[in-house]
Amino acid sequence: MKQETELGQQAGQNIMMTARNVSVFYGGKMAVNDVSIDISKDDVTAFIGPSGCGKSTFLRSFNRMNDTIPNARVEGRIELDGEDIYASGMDVVQLRARVGMVFQKPNPFPKSIYENVAYGPRIHGLAAGKTALDEIVQRSLRRAGLWEEVKDRLTDSGTALSGGQQQRLCIARAIAVDPEVILMDEPASALDPIATAKIEELIHELRGRYAIVIVTHNMQQAARVSQRTAFFHLGNLVEYGDTSQIFTNPRETRTKDYITGRYG
Amino acid sequence: MRNPSLSLTAILLLVLGLGLAGWFAARAKARAFARPGETRPHSLPSYHGWYVLLWAVLPALLFLGVWSSVSGGLVMQAVMDSPAAANLPGFEMQRQAIFTEARALADGTKTAAFNPQATALAPVFAEATTRYTIIATVVALLLAFSGGAFAFTRVSPGFRARTKVERLVMAALLIASLIAILTTLGIVASLLFEALRFFSMVSPIEFLFGLNWSPQTAIRADQAGSSGAFGAIPLFWGTIFIGAIIAMIVAIPLGLMSAIFLTQYASATVRRWMKPLLEILAGVPTVVYGYFAALTVAPAVRGFAVALGIPGSSESALAAGLVMGIMIIPFVSSMADDSIAAVPQAMRDGSLALGATSSETIKKVLVPAALPGVVGGVLLAVSRAIGETMIVVMAAGLAANLTINPFESVTTVTTQIVQLLTGDQEFDSPKTLAAFALGLVLFIVTLLLNIVALRVVKKYREAYE
Ligand SMILES: Nc1ncnc2c1ncn2[C@@H]1O[C@H](COP(=O)(O)OP(=O)(O)OP(=O)(O)O)[C@@H](O)[C@H]1O
Ligand SMILES: [Mg+2]
Numbered sequence: 176m177k178q179e180t181e182l183g184q185q186a187g188q189n190i191m192m193t194a195r196n197v198s199v200f201y202g203g204k205m206a207v208n209d210v211s212i213d214i215s216k217d218d219v220t221a222f223i224g225p226s227g228c229g230k231s232t233f234l235r236s237f238n239r240m241n242d243t244i245p246n247a248r249v250e251g252r253i254e255l256d257g258e259d260i261y262a263s264g265m266d267v268v269q270l271r272a273r274v275g276m277v278f279q280k281p282n283p284f285p286k287s288i289y290e291n292v293a294y295g296p297r298i299h300g301l302a303a304g305k306t307a308l309d310e311i312v313q314r315s316l317r318r319a320g321l322w323e324e325v326k327d328r329l330t331d332s333g334t335a336l337s338g339g340q341q342q343r344l345c346i347a348r349a350i351a352v353d354p355e356v357i358l359m360d361e362p363a364s365a366l367d368p369i370a371t372a373k374i375e376e377l378i379h380e381l382r383g384r385y386a387i388v389i390v391t392h393n394m395q396q397a398a399r400v401s402q403r404t405a406f407f408h409l410g411n412l413v414e415y416g417d418t419s420q421i422f423t424n425p426r427e428t429r430t431k432d433y434i435t436g437r438y439g
Numbered sequence: 440m441r442n443p444s445l446s447l448t449a450i451l452l453l454v455l456g457l458g459l460a461g462w463f464a465a466r467a468k469a470r471a472f473a474r475p476g477e478t479r480p481h482s483l484p485s486y487h488g489w490y491v492l493l494w495a496v497l498p499a500l501l502f503l504g505v506w507s508s509v510s511g512g513l514v515m516q517a518v519m520d521s522p523a524a525a526n527l528p529g530f531e532m533q534r535q536a537i538f539t540e541a542r543a544l545a546d547g548t549k550t551a552a553f554n555p556q557a558t559a560l561a562p563v564f565a566e567a568t569t570r571y572t573i574i575a576t577v578v579a580l581l582l583a584f585s586g587g588a589f590a591f592t593r594v595s596p597g598f599r600a601r602t603k604v605e606r607l608v609m610a611a612l613l614i615a616s617l618i619a620i621l622t623t624l625g626i627v628a629s630l631l632f633e634a635l636r637f638f639s640m641v642s643p644i645e646f647l648f649g650l651n652w653s654p655q656t657a658i659r660a661d662q663a664g665s666s667g668a669f670g671a672i673p674l675f676w677g678t679i680f681i682g683a684i685i686a687m688i689v690a691i692p693l694g695l696m697s698a699i700f701l702t703q704y705a706s707a708t709v710r711r712w713m714k715p716l717l718e719i720l721a722g723v724p725t726v727v728y729g730y731f732a733a734l735t736v737a738p739a740v741r742g743f744a745v746a747l748g749i750p751g752s753s754e755s756a757l758a759a760g761l762v763m764g765i766m767i768i769p770f771v772s773s774m775a776d777d778s779i780a781a782v783p784q785a786m787r788d789g790s791l792a793l794g795a796t797s798s799e800t801i802k803k804v805l806v807p808a809a810l811p812g813v814v815g816g817v818l819l820a821v822s823r824a825i826g827e828t829m830i831v832v833m834a835a836g837l838a839a840n841l842t843i844n845p846f847e848s849v850t851t852v853t854t855q856i857v858q859l860l861t862g863d864q865e866f867d868s869p870k871t872l873a874a875f876a877l878g879l880v881l882f883i884v885t886l887l888l889n890i891v892a893l894r895v896v897k898k899y900r901e902a903y904e
Contacts, residue, residue, distance in 0.1 A: 243791055245706075271794035278792075282785035285808050294803070295793040345789070352793060 189216035191356055191386040192237060192274075197251035199232050199241060206232045208410040209251070214356070219378060219387045221397040221418065224407035225433065230390045233407070234358050237388065238274040239267055255356070272299050275349035275385075279361040281341035283333030283348070288325050291333040291344055292316060295352035311351055318384075319347035320377050339370025346377065350385075357381070359389040363396065375400050394434060398422050406430045446572045450503060453576070454583045458496040461587035465491035465594050472596045482601035490600040493607060495587030499579045506575050517567035523559050630882060633875035640869040641669045646876060648672060652839035652850075654859060654870045669873055671880070673839035677849035681760040681835060682824035685845060689764025691817060694771025699801055701772070702779045714776075721769040725829040732762035732834035744846040754836030757845035763830050767820045774816020774896075778809040815896035822888035826881060828853040852877045 192214040199207040207229040214220050214237075222230045232241065239260060241247040253260050260270050272295070283291050292312045295301075302308035312329070316322040321343045325336070333344050342362055349357055359378075363371040378387060378400045391397050397404055398418060405415040406427075414421060414430045425431040469484035518524055518538070527534050540557035543549035545564035552558045594600070638646070649670020697717060701710050737758035744751025782805050790800040806813070836848030837858060859874035866872075 238792060240788065240792055243788065268794045268796060271792055276792035278785060278788060280785055282783070282789040284786060284789065284804055294790070294795075298793065298795050298799055298803075348789075348793065 191216040193254045195252045200248045202246045210412040216386045218402035220403040221401035222390045222405050223397050228407040229410045238271050272352045274356040275354035277359040277362045280365050283341050283344050287330045288333050289329040292347050292351050315347040315351040319343045339366050356386040450576050450579050454499040457583045458492040461491040461495045462488035468594050480596040481599050486600040487594045489604045491590040494590035495583045498586045499583040514567045518563050521563045523563050630879045634879040637872035637876040673841045674852050678825050678851040683821050685760025686764040686824045690767040690771045694768045695775050698772045698775035728762050728766050729829040729833035732830050737834050751846040752848045754848040755846050756849045759831050759835035770820040771816050775813045778812020782808045811895050815892040818888050818892035822885045852881050
């Protein structure tokens with residue numbers, strides 16, 4: 176454990192979020208075991224590991240989405256900009272505005288494209304008027320690389336878009352509330368290669384503006400989009416380091432075995 | 440064989456017995472050629488059995504079915520032709536009475552006759568009945584036997600008994616489903632027929648758009664004020680006022696909110712208890728709601744009206760509407776529950792992850808997404824409410840008032856149908872026939888509501904699949 180903690184603290188200069196000794200339980204069952212990690216502001220961090228190792232569970236503890244699961248319990252400390260997000264004074268609504276999330280399966284609301292993007296700003300009262308809201312919607316769609324494709328049909332239903340477009344709409348929706356961190360749980364796993372490439376390109380463009388954490392099963396994807404990679408196994412953080420180092424020169428045999436496809 | 444119905448049972452049993460024997464015989468025959476090593480027969484032995492059984496039983500049953508409807512006439516014919524019937528009274532009613540008595544004597548349901556002529560006719564009846572029963576028995580058994588024998592000769596390894604039996608099973612299922620449809624058509628046809636008779640006496644324009652409803656004056660043509668008024672608007676209004684307005688004002692918010700509570704806030708335990716409890720409401724007989732409305736709610740509503748300084752009657756639209764609303768809650772809530780539960784969890788997560796609160800998520804995502812299903816549920820509930828009878832009969836009143844004052848008594852289509860058809864009625868006066876016209880309107884409206892509701896619900900289901 177000592178070693179992992181040190182590893183976790185070796186992140187880049189600008190630290191956005193830190194997790195210290197975080198464990199997550201579903202009822203009595205432990206899904207994440209004493210994980211400590213630093214999330215850098217300027218990098219894309221990838222979580223990799225075999226199915227069921229707790230990547231999603233851990234990711235969801237960064238914006239307290241585990242709160243929505245009745246029997247889930249989080250222990251340890253997670254900070255956003257030095258603030259304990261599980262402290263009693265922390266407002267979940269505020270937290271989730273600052274830490275956005277994109278899900279595995281695109282989940283646009285059954286509303287118009289415009290309304291999908293405007294949803295967050297409306298809830299948080301970010302736009303003073305119609306023009307301000309229009310501007311936010313347009314900017315978010317542009318950043319999500321979707322504007323050119325949908326600018327003439329903003330009133331169409333979001334669910335009428337293709338899978339890849341839907342996922343970019345969901346990213347636009349997350350961007351619209353101007354978060355500091357974006358969590359992505361296998362954002363491209365339901366998409367075809369071309370749509371996947373678009374999402375990866377988008378992640379590249381968003382890097383630097385937002386701290387991004389991405390869960391992926393796709394080794395090449397992790398290698399392509401991330402600068403930092405964390406490898407999980409059976410609820411434990413096995414190894415965390417620069418992506419180039421993890422993929423070329425892993426310290427742990429378990430990491431090496433996984434990356435070379437010996438299990439997973 | 441004195442009682443013809445008893446003998447019919449006996450024939451049936453005989454035919455079935457023959458069929459059963461055929462089943463065993465055919466199965467045995469089929470088993471004999473189904474020996475291992477040889478090419479496998481097309482059908483299992485039992486299918487051959489069924490094939491023979493059906494051939495033995497069905498033609499005989501068909502014959503018996505036809506027979507049971509014509510045998511009465513045949514017996515009658517025989518009796519009429521007999522010399523004993525030569526000097527019967529010419530007056531039809533008297534003659535019928537004698538025949539009835541004679542038949543009862545012949546059956547043994549009566550031992551002594553009031554009319555001596557009946558006593559004379561009784562043996563003729565008995566003799567004719569016996570003769571025809573014997574004929575029927577012989578024909579039925581012959582049919583059963585030859586049908587079974589024919590089928591039995593066809594039993595061979597290559598014979599496709601399974602295909603034939605399956606086809607018959609399908610036909611039977613088709614007929615079963617047709618019965619429901621045909622019954623509906625029959626009901627519609629009879630409604631339509633009677634309603635047309637009504638409209639030949641009262642113009643549809645007057646009926647559909649007239650503002651004055653007082654059918655009670657039109658009992659006999661020679662009475663004063665014989666021309667009743669058949670303007671059904673007050674009835675339609677009363678129905679809509681109670682079933683679609685007051686009841687829905689109660690049922691939609693309560694039903695929707697309880698659905699939201701049950702799907703979003705209630706713990707699994709609470710849900711496990713509350714959902715069935717709520718559904719019990721739907722199982723309470725409507726007559727119970729009726730006296731709850733009449734005895735408890737109506738006086739309370741009246742007291743309330745009086746306290747407000749409004750003269751209220753003991754029967755009111757509000758009392759009936761409130762209770763009907765309560766009755767309808769389970770319909771709305773269970774449809775709303777289903778459609779909210781059908782909104783994918785991902786939708787909810789997506790909203791929560793954007794920082795929306797639970798209630799914002801419900802208001803802005805779940806309910807809008809579930810809305811088509813909820814609307815469908817409400818439409819079904821309305822169609823249920825406007826067809827509901829007991830509550831309004833007991834609590835809404837009979838006065839055909841065209842009013843928007845909920846404390847006043849109004850009447851509904853169903854109440855009036857009950858009114859028009861209870862008691863001694865002539866079935867050719869417009870007063871009685873009006874009930875069928877009202878029934879037709881109710882039927883059409885309910886049907887349309889149901890069609891629209893099911894469309895809406897179905898379309899919405901497709902959206903998520
Ligand atoms: N809602 C839940 N209730 C109970 N147990 C859960 C729940 N969600 C996940 N788990 C369990 O927690 C463990 C970690 O699950 P998690 O979804 O975090 O894994 P994962 O690494 O994201 O897997 P995958 O790569 O397949 O998405 C698994 O054993 C899983 O069965
Ligand atoms: Mg996962």
